[in-house]
Amino acid sequence: MTPQLRASRSLHESVRQELLNRIQNGAYLPNLPIPSTATLSSEFGVSPITIKRALRDLQAIGAVTAIAGKGTFVKEQRRFLIDLSDGIAHLETANVRLMSIANEKISDPAMEMFNPPGEATLCVRKMIFFAGEPPLAYDSTYLSPDVDEAIIDKFAARPVTEALGRLGIRIRNISYLIDASTAARKVAEIFAIPNGYPMLRRLYKVTTTKKGLTIFGILQAPFDRLSYSLNIQSEN
Amino acid sequence: MTPQLRASRSLHESVRQELLNRIQNGAYLPNLPIPSTATLSSEFGVSPITIKRALRDLQAIGAVTAIAGKGTFVKEQRRFLIDLSDGIAHLETANVRLMSIANEKISDPAMEMFNPPGEATLCVRKMIFFAGEPPLAYDSTYLSPDVDEAIIDKFAARPVTEALGRLGIRIRNISYLIDASTAARKVAEIFAIPNGYPMLRRLYKVTTTKKGLTIFGILQAPFDRLSYSLNIQSEN
DNA sequence: GAGTGGTCTAGACCACCCT
DNA sequence: GGGTGGTCTAGACCACTCC
CATH class of the missing domain: 1.10.10.10 (Winged helix-like DNA-binding domain superfamily/Winged helix DNA-binding domain)
Structure with missing residues (x-):
């Protein structure tokens, strides 16, 4: 045997x-x-x-x-694919569950590339998922502490780019940093994965046409749940 | 104590x-x-x-x-950053060590998104590294088995986009798929990392203006060695 | 109560490095 | 030879689920 x-x-x-x-x-x-x-x-x-x-x-x-x-x-293997070719991570049909809103400083060292503000920011944390499926991603959005209540509400309810769309705010520029990481204790609990589980992360800085409104954030997902695609047409 | x-x-x-x-x-x-x-x-x-x-x-x-x-x-933490904003992963100053050239079918399931050829391809595997540093990435390039010897030589010696540049071949389109994965046994050995170590991967499909020359491949790196940045300017 | 995975311990052996 | 990490085993206890 x-x-x-x-x-x-x-x-x-x-x-x-x-x-x-x-x-x-x-x-x-x-x-x-x-x-x-x-x-x-x-x-x-x-x-x-x-x-x-x-x-x-x-x-x-x-x-x-x-x-x-x-x-x-x-484990069943099913990966969600996000296309970044136009800079927008399309998640219109996703559900959002607000986890917390708190004053917090941006601490992740990888974020320094974006020259984030040194002072405390308003941090909106939420889960992104599709009905009937395990959670897809965990998003931490950092806003200036003096933004309007209405704006905070939108960011608490919808993914970043969709929230901006619904608020009628135009995007001027988006910078992404994509890397892999390992799940910290709190994140591991949320996704019910082992501590240290590989995570795919997308750090972002979004500048808008609305004066003073620049959004920083990190969206992370277990590595076996999400991937990114990108298509570049050569000019001429 | x-x-x-x-x-x-x-x-x-x-x-x-x-x-x-x-x-x-x-x-x-x-x-x-x-x-x-x-x-x-x-x-x-x-x-x-x-x-x-x-x-x-x-x-x-x-x-x-x-x-x-x-x-x-x-472990010392030092991550290399590759900017993909123009579609090119700039690695001009990197060294390359050829690992193997063999006939092989494209087997990775994530690759199916690019509709790769079903028949066997010529697979060029190489390490990419900077002098005096631990290896940065491991690249597997899949070429049509009937390409010229000169082209194979260039792909064996230099990173993909630089090889194309030196051959005077123009790029028509690049598609990327970025995901995270875990190191298989052979890859783990190469990088001297534990089996199952998180890897950041970039799968690519490059179409060129040279008739019949389409390049597929996978570039992977230990998660703590590499990350990608991307900048998108809003039009209008 | 029986079966499951998770944790902790004790003890042994090995291959390797350094002096 | 003495120290290091890596492996394998035996045995015990726990919390949990399902019947």
Whole structure:
């Protein structure tokens, strides 16, 4: 019954590779549980601890989700694609859930590229998701503390570019910084992903035609939920 | 001597958080070793295994690098920034090391968005790096198998857009897909990073004015080495 | 109550580096 | 030879879910 383990530098790595193959081959199906740690332990003839180690690595790369008391489930892979070719991240059909509004300084070091204001800003944090699906992204928008109440309300209710559209405010320029990061504790809780899970981030600075209104922010999503496309036509 | 551990859901998480704080506070300095597992074990009053668990998590998020036989070192954080505003990833001053040239089919599922050819292509794989620095990126370029020898040579020696420039071939259109991923075994070895390490990827499709020459490829880099910027001026 | 995954510990062995 | 991190195992306890 003991399957052939791939030659590899370590046992847990071989186990991980074999389980991953089964997932990719369809031997284990999305949204269904894989055999329990105890079962796999006897099947592979290795310690339960080694199985757990392999499963933990599979969680880290987004292949499975473990729920204590229930089992370990194969994760369904479905990525949302945002096109940035016109500078706008189109999310008109998305839902928004406001998480918090607080006075806060912009602290992320990657943000320094945009020369953000040193003083405290008004930070609007929200989740972006589609009905019936796991949360897509977490957005932190930083506004000048003296903006109108009406503007804050719009940013609390809709994604950035759509909020601007509904307010009738024109965009002058958008700067993006796209990078990958690892989920901090709070973000990991929100998305129900392990601490340190890879995140795709888009930092933005939006300048508008409305005097004094410049918007900074970070939109981040688990790496297996979102990607960006971009098309550039050569001039002439 | 036992320091106060942050209230948290688990011991190894508290330890990880405390060590991360020390790194960010400058108590542990870049490129220098932190105390050994045994030392930390007695300092925190927890099992060495728990320390190892915390250190492994810190490796996974790119905070430290462990070298068996030497110690665990704080990783220096320096990210290279590529501007994509004109569609070109400028890498003129970078060095290139050819890794392999082989006939291969394009297999990455994310690539399907570009409708790549189903038949086998010529795959040129190379490292991109700056002198005296750890490798920056790993590029896989897929060419039609019937391209000229001279063209293959240029792609083996230089980054894609620069190779085209030197060949005097004009670009008609570039499509990008930017996402995050986790390092497969082979890639992890090349970069000397742990298996499953977060990677920032840029998939591309370049169409040219030269008849029949369309280039597909994937450029990937460890998440803590590279990020992309993009600036969009609003028309009118 | 039985089964699940998550955590923590103890102890052993290995490969590697440095002196 | 002594120190380092990496691996594997055994065994225990917990919180949770489902029947």
